[in-house]
Amino acid sequence: DAKTTQPPSMDCAEGRAANLPCNHSTISGNEYVYWYRQIHSQGPQYIIHGLKNNETNEMASLIITEDRKSSTLILPHATLRDTAVYYCTYDKIIFGKGTRLHILP
Amino acid sequence: DAGVIQSPRHEVTEMGQEVTLRCKPISGHNSLFWYRQTMMRGLELLIYFNNNVPIDDSGMPEDRFSAKMPNASFSTLKIQPSEPRDSAVYFCASRSWGGAYNEQFFGPGTRLTVL
Numbered sequence: 763d764a765k766t767t768q769p770p771s772m773d774c775a776e777g778r779a780a781n782l783p784c785n786h787s788t789i790s791g792n793e794y795v796y797w798y799r800q801i802h803s804q805g806p807q808y809i810i811h812g813l814k815n816n817e818t819n820e821m822a823s824l825i826i827t828e829d830r831k832s833s834t835l836i837l838p839h840a841t842l843r844d845t846a847v848y849y850c851t852y853d854k855i856i857f858g859k860g861t862r863l864h865i866l867p
Numbered sequence: 868d869a870g871v872i873q874s875p876r877h878e879v880t881e882m883g884q885e886v887t888l889r890c891k892p893i894s895g896h897n898s899l900f901w902y903r904q905t906m907m908r909g910l911e912l913l914i915y916f917n918n919n920v921p922i923d924d925s926g927m928p929e930d931r932f933s934a935k936m937p938n939a940s941f942s943t944l945k946i947q948p949s950e951p952r953d954s955a956v957y958f959c960a961s962r963s964w965g966g967a968y969n970e971q972f973f974g975p976g977t978r979l980t981v982l
Contacts, residue, residue, distance in 0.1 A: 796970070805871075805958050805973025806910070849910070855900065859909035 766850050771862040780837040782861050784850035787831040793853060795826060797835045799846040806849060806857070809835065840865050871974035873959050879980045885947040888977045891940055892961030900960040900971065901934055901944050910958070916942065917964050949981045 767785040774780040786795060794813050798806040810817055810824045812833070817824045823836040837844050842865050849860040872891040880886055892899045900915040914924040919936045927934070931950070936942040946953055960973045 798971075800910075803956065803976065803978075805960070805976055806971075807973070808970035811970070855912055855915065857902070857910040857912070 766852065766858055768848075768850060768858065768861045770859065771864065773864045773866055774837075774840045775866050776842060777839055780840040780844065780863060780865070782835040782837075782848050782850075782863065783832065784835070785832045786850065786852045789830055789852045791830075795824070795830075795833050795850060795852050797822070797824065798849045798851070798857070800849070800860070801843075801846040809848075842867060871959055871961050871972055873957075873974040873977050875977060876975060877978045877980075879982065880949055881982050882950055883948045884981075885945065886949045886953075886979060886981075888944040888957050888959075888979070890942045890944070890959030890974060892942070892959070893972055894940070896961035896963050896972075897939065898962050898964040899936060899942050900962075901942070902958040902960065903955045904958060904976075905955045913944070946979075949979075951981045954979055954981050 765788060794811045796811045797809040799809055800806045810819055810822050812824045812826050825834045845863060845865045847860040847862050849857045851857055871893055874889045878886060897918050901913040902910050903913055904910045911926055913926045914934045915922055916936045919939060932946055934944045956976045956978050958973050958976045960971045962969045962971045
């Protein structure tokens, strides 16, 4: 099974950047890294994906290390609405337990 | 598009009863996934289909669980007989398979409680 490692929880002050790490040391060369988030009890929602280069969209930025064994999701200005569980995955199928992000007012 | 549709949204049943969960994927998507989520185990993949054919059912917990996809617009997950430990939120997701990348779209989930 594809394995990713994420911290179980993190805190971030409102308005600050939230940096969520993920290790994916067994990723293969042509597999994309995906990030999803799950707010409350809703279904997970896609955030961003990347292969080698750093990516940015309206929701977040994704930094992938040169060896592709880890990545960081950046929420540049966290708000209370960003409180959620964040998942990284690289086989598009397997999700672990993710990181529970708490945004502190 | 209405997104992935799941029914029922909530189901409460007694141990030993049969439970059937339903999913309608997004039109045009050719892959469908069933997940189960609990606090203890997180989000687990149960089974997925490509073009209505089951590809990997290794996540199905035991023979009490079965899934079918009779056509491209409908899938069911059945538990017979149900047990209290089956209580969880069950998510269905769909996407287009193939190409370099494709995001998955999740339904709202079915919250199952087995008493």
